[in-house]
Amino acid sequence: MDYVVEMLNIRKEFPGIVANDNITLTLRKGEIHALLGENGAGKSTLMGVLFGMYQPEQGVVKVNGKEVRITSPNVANRLGIGMVHQHFKLVENFTVTENIILGSEPLKGGLVLNIDKAAKRIEELSKHYGLNVDPHAKIQDISVGMQQRVEIIKMLYREADVLILDEPTAVLTPNEIDELMNIMRNLIKEGKSIIIITHKLKEIKAVADRCTVIRRGKGIGTVSVAESSEATLAEMMVGRHVSFKVEKEESKPGNVVLEIDSLFVKNARKVMGLKNFSLEVRAGEIVGIAGVEGNGQSDLVEGITGLRKVESGKILLNGEDITNIPIRQRIDKGIGHIPEDRQKRGLVLDYTLQSNMVLEVYNKPPFSKFGLLNENAMKEYAKKILENFDVRSGEGAISIARTLSGGNQQKAIIGRELELDPNLLIAVQPTRGLDVGSIEYIHKRLIEHRDNGKAVLLISLELDEVLQLSDRIAIVNNGELVGIVNASETDENEVGLMMAGVSKERSI
Structure with missing residues (x-):
């Protein structure tokens, strides 16, 4: 059997945690190999070892049958291993080409940078693999899905044969996910081998040949994907049976908590991103917003939370006009926000978890008195949230937020926002990057929040999440409301058509 990579009995420790405990993974030439596990199971760490970001305490790595020591990502590149993080x-403010050649710049006559030659090569690669990337575009002007393709070309430009993709679909729209799957199949045809880190079972079934499962740092086993069901893979990953269906009673809507009246909000590019948008969310209901990414969802959320100025229209919370009040007052009046970008908007990455858990309430008793912080009260409060939401970190409340896996960062934010017991919870992509076990738990907590008579506004790109959790669904297209449907009376097809801008014809 030709293995391009063999990782044998790898052990990697960090302060307070054994991230990889004697794990073995082998990659055959020309296969797509899935690495499956819960948040914080040690998947990214294991691939970090292969990519030279970490040195293992024990174990052997072989590339094409030869034992190697991968002391840095540059060594990995030279061995033909590339990684998309x-x-x-x-x-952000470099072009596609500048980003791709960074660190391996082609020189003309020894000294002058030869950008044109690089751009030509990038165009060839882009065409060859069906990536459609514009070499001259600036990163800040292209979609997240495009940015990912730039990362893929960066590996191909460096002539990588083994490509590691870490949670590649977490940031993509359903359409982009299909395109990525095709790109991966093209890469395999060209003789590349791929390791994909993920916890989305549907995608593993769609593209992977074999799957290695790890749980809490230990290897559970490697199986053939064709011979394993989604349920089996889920059970291997979580260690128990997982329900994929959301259980909930019929909602009992009460008073209007959030009323949005003909709202206009400009987006980051100073163009009207949300136009004449009106919506009500009542106590005891979940209203989902469905739409393809970039159709005004973030402008709506930032308008309600106060992160962006409203051009015209009104936002009422429990009948009170909050259109122009400061953010802190909105939080005090009972708005909770699980933001879309956990790292930019959700956490201060270099603070401890303890500090992150009290960001909105540190100025209130028991956390402070006469302007002095009460560390003990903060620690107890944080500990409770971290335990309730199973947030796994090396050193508990004193761990620095940056050191947690993405999924654990997400759980910490959700725990913090739900702990405030807000009247209105705005949940944007709440389960982005979470594994099936955590998704099941978060869905339960959102339904529970609804059942406690609170209002929930859910914005998610996972259509089945919107359909399963919501009581009513508002569909947006191009910043405008296309229509509102009852979740129990619609399906993926109808909502999908409306998302594409086909309005629902009322038959009389």
Whole structure:
């Protein structure tokens, strides 16, 4: 059997945690190999070892049958190993070409940078693999899905044969996910081998040949994907049976908590991103917003939470006009917000978890008195949230937020927002990057929040999540409301058509 990569009995420790405990993974030439596990199971760490970001305490890595020591990502590149990280490593105000050649710049006559030659090569690669990337575009002007393709070309430009993709679909729209699957199949045809880190079972079934499962740092086993059901894979990953269906009673809507009246909000590019938008959310109901990414969802959320100025229209909370009040007052009046981007908007990455858990309430008793912080009260409060939401970290409340896996960062934010017991919870992509076990728990908590008579506004790109959790669904297209449907009376097809801008014809 030709293995391009063999990782044998790898052990990797960090302060307070054994991230990889004697794990073995083998990659055959020309296969797509899935690495499956819960948040914080040690998947990214194991691939970090292969990519030279970490040195293992024990174990052997072989590339094409030869034992190697991968002391840095540069060594990995030289061995033909490339990696696309979950949070991309791109310079925002550089062009695509500048980002791709960074660190391996082609020189003309020894000294002068030869950008044109690089751009030509990038165009060739882009065409060859069906990536459609514009070499001259700036990173800040292209979609997240495109940025990911830039990362893929960066590996191909460096002539990588083994490609590691870390949670590649977490940031993509359903359409982009299909395109990525095709790109991966093209790469395999060209003789590349791929390791995909994920916890989305549907995708593993769609593209992977074999799957290695790890749980809490230990290897559970490697199976053939064709011979394993989604339920089996889920059970291997979580260690118990997982329900994929959301259980909930019929909702009992009460008073209107949030009323949005003909709202206009400009987006980041100073163009009207949300136009004449009106919606009500009542106590005891979940209203889902469905739409393809970039159709005004974030402008709506930022308008309600106060992160962006409203051009015209009104936002009422329990009948009170909050259109122009400061953010802190909105939080005090009972708005909770699980933001779309956990790293930019959700956490201060270099603070401890303890500090992150009290960001909205540190100025209130028992956390402070006469302007002095009460560390003990903060610690107890944080500990409770971290336990309730099973947030796994090396050193508990004193762990620095940056050191947690993406999924655990997400759980910490959700725990913090639900702990405030807000009258209105705005949940944006609440389960982005979470594994099936955690998704099941978060869905339960959102339904529970609804059943406690609170209002929930859910914005998610996972259509089945919107359909399963929501009582009513508002569909947006191009910043405008296309229509509102009852979740129990609609299906993926109808909502999908409306998302594409086909309005629901009322038959009389």
